[in-house]
Amino acid sequence: xxxxxxxxFLKPLCLGAGLCVAVxxxxxxxxxxxxxxxxxxxxxxxxxxxxxFEVGAFVGVLNIEDFESSLLFGxxxxxxxxxxxxxxxxxxxxxxxxxxxxxxxxNVEVLTDSERDYSxxxxxxxxNVLPGEAFLSENYAFNTNFYLIAGAGATDFAGDTxxxxxxxxxxxxxxxxxxxxxIGVRQHYYRIDxxxxxxxxxNTEVSTGLSVFF
Amino acid sequence: MMGEFDxxxxxxxxxxxxxxxxxxxxxxxxQILGSASEIRMVNANLVHQPFPHWRVSPFxxxxxxxxxxxxxxxxxxxxxxxxxxxxxxxxxRAYITDRYFxxxxxxxxxxxxxxxxxxxxxxxxxxxSIFF
Numbered sequence: 001x002x003x004x005x006x007x008x009f010l011k012p013l014c015l016g017a018g019l020c021v022a023v024x025x026x027x028x029x030x031x032x033x034x035x036x037x038x039x040x041x042x043x044x045x046x047x048x049x050x051x052x053f054e055v056g057a058f059v060g061v062l063n064i065e066d067f068e069s070s071l072l073f074g075x076x077x078x079x080x081x082x083x084x085x086x087x088x089x090x091x092x093x094x095x096x097x098x099x100x101x102x103x104x105x106x107n108v109e110v111l112t113d114s115e116r117d118y119s120x121x122x123x124x125x126x127x128n129v130l131p132g133e134a135f136l137s138e139n140y141a142f143n144t145n146f147y148l149i150a151g152a153g154a155t156d157f158a159g160d161t162x163x164x165x166x167x168x169x170x171x172x173x174x175x176x177x178x179x180x181x182x183i184g185v186r187q188h189y190y191r192i193d194x195x196x197x198x199x200x201x202x203n204t205e206v207s208t209g210l211s212v213f214f
Numbered sequence: 215m216m217g218e219f220d221x222x223x224x225x226x227x228x229x230x231x232x233x234x235x236x237x238x239x240x241x242x243x244x245q246i247l248g249s250a251s252e253i254r255m256v257n258a259n260l261v262h263q264p265f266p267h268w269r270v271s272p273f274x275x276x277x278x279x280x281x282x283x284x285x286x287x288x289x290x291x292x293x294x295x296x297x298x299x300x301x302x303x304x305x306x307r308a309y310i311t312d313r314y315f316x317x318x319x320x321x322x323x324x325x326x327x328x329x330x331x332x333x334x335x336x337x338x339x340x341x342x343s344i345f346f
Contacts, residue, residue, distance in 0.1 A: 079344075081314060081344070087342075087344075123225065123227070125342070152216055152223070152225060153225060154225065154245060154247055160252070160286055161245075161247055161252045162247060163222075163223040163225070163247035191249075
């Protein structure tokens with residue numbers, strides 16, 4: 001009898017108490033414990049949307065082995081196969097200077113003026129090895145890609161067209177959804193025999209460029 | 215695509231059109247840079263792929279074209295030669311994704327010269343191709 005009375009009164013009491021606690025806790029869950037002072041600012045970063053083609057121009061310096069360094073300019077067309085891989089076709093124009101032999105010996109010419117015109121084309125495969133972000137002050141964030149690139153083509157210099165291999169790396173910063181800035185270094189290798197025995201010439205190119213996605 | 219044409223480095227590009235599941239027509243432009251000459255070549259060919267649904271699928275090709283040989287300036291008789299050329303070849307297409315594939319091929323060329331004997335050249339190439 002005593003147990004039954006206990007159960008009769010205690011059960012509804014416990015249920016009632018439990019309900020109150022539950023309701024009370026639920027009412028308190030809506031507000032956070034600590035209100036943050038900072039309101040999050042939405043950041044918009046440039047991203048490549050659906051544009052797969054990129055056309056650009058570049059300018060830089062090309063060191064032509066034995067023939068001084070020269071201003072280089074050119075253009076390129078890139079097709080992005082995926083986020084990581086891309087194909088690039090490029091052309092470049094420069095002009096060779098004098099060899100040390102021509103400077104020291106006096107009135108001697110190894111190449112004619114038209115033979116000093118240096119032009120090349122290449123078809124390359126590139127790989128975006130380090131996609132990332134760059135921050136300029138606290139207001140600007142840019143998506144960037146560090147890429148490795150290599151390929152082959154031909155160089156027209158010193159009266160002949162020579163098969164050329166090239167390899168290098170570059171850094172691309174996406175300024176907007178359709179404009180990017182590049183800076184890169186490329187090495188060009190070809191075999192040349194204008195100064196006697198045939199040797200492998202390694203020409204270094206440092207260039208910067210602007211490109212548009214479409 | 216890149217490879218070797220009778221020992222000299224070749225750089226080539228092509229565009230192709232698939233007429234049926236097995237048959238396609240292609241147009242090629244190649245530049246061959248050797249130690250003795252610079253060669254430019256244009257070829258049109260038909261490609262037959264007997265098993266197009268295979269991931270690594272072989273193909274056969276037959277074509278004709280034109281070749282321009284420009285000997286290097288240091289040789290005795292620097293005059294340009296141009297001839298017709300015909301070729302037969304076989305190759306492999308290995309699909310990486312449904313749009314990109316690696317293509318490797320071997321072609322045997324016959325250069326139809328004005329002399330009594332024709333010239334022969336063997337070429338192999340490997341490269342990446344894209345479907346548009």
